[in-house]
Amino acid sequence: MKKLLFFTIALSLLLVSCNSSSENIKVLPPTDFNKAVTLEDNSILQLIDVRTAEEFEVGHLKDSQNICVTEEDFEEKVKNLNKDEPVYVYCKKGGRSARAAKILRDLGFTKVYDLEGGITSWTDDGLEVVE
Template sequence: MGYAQVPLAVDAFNQKLADTPQGQLLDVRTPDEYEQGHLAKSQNLDVKDPVFVQKLATLDKDKPVFVYCLSGGRSGKAAKLLVDNGFKEVYDMQGGFLKWSSAKLPFEKDKNAIAAPTGMSQEEFNKLTASNQPVLIDFYAPWCAPCKKMMPTIEKLTREYAGKATIKTINYDENKALAQSLQVDEIPVFLLYKNGKLLWRGLGEMPEKEFREVIEGNM
């Protein structure tokens, strides 16, 4: 085949990887993320490392490369860099490690990895969302580009709806157990609660108008 960047859903990625014994598996997250959990036989090259492209020299351009990150943003960037640098066959996992782990597919964790922060407990979350005012939850990560783009909107809404609605940002990296219990497998994700009930769920970059409609429609 020619030079190609092929997006694959988690199940298809898993099957294609199993069917490609000569495949090279690349985890492009940070070393800290990698330690907390990664696919077996994967190599960790942080796509945000200034020398990422130079480090690609350790890979064989003539063999397929399978690439993933946490939710898909960084792997997409890495896959493009791979193709641009002469790799002929590049498979990009859609949804990343979040989707992989939520699908209960196997992964490894470094034995000496420092335990990830447990973050907010389910009890604390339940107490937060039990309010009779709307409660908008924003699951984000500081490295997530769409999350960063949405933050000014979230901060603006937080100020404007003070006293009328609660808007809470929750760092995914520090609250993985809670995220998993809420079936959060993509970020940013927005959850609107009232009286402990989930009333609305939004995903990705969204217009400010939609947030206003959802919040005001549930006051």
């Protein structure tokens, strides 16, 4: 009986922690992501391409800045962003941006939006990139 009670409590805590951990991160499909960044005031838009500089140079979203999540200074660079304004992140297919989104959330950013499927799904949907 004690084992069942312990298991139930542990499972409940796990589910609650999983729910709250993604609370400030929203994964948006390309069309919704495009609408969101288009509606943002360009003077405060925080659109981050978390790929390498080489990938960024090949093509990126308009008005994005490149802060590579695999670089050692990623956390230091994103600390210059406004934690109270939305931050939009993307990578090639979604893996690195998910990692970046979690780091941003852990640093206290309150509104983090991740492009579902990355720039690959963006271009597959016929949306524009800057070369």
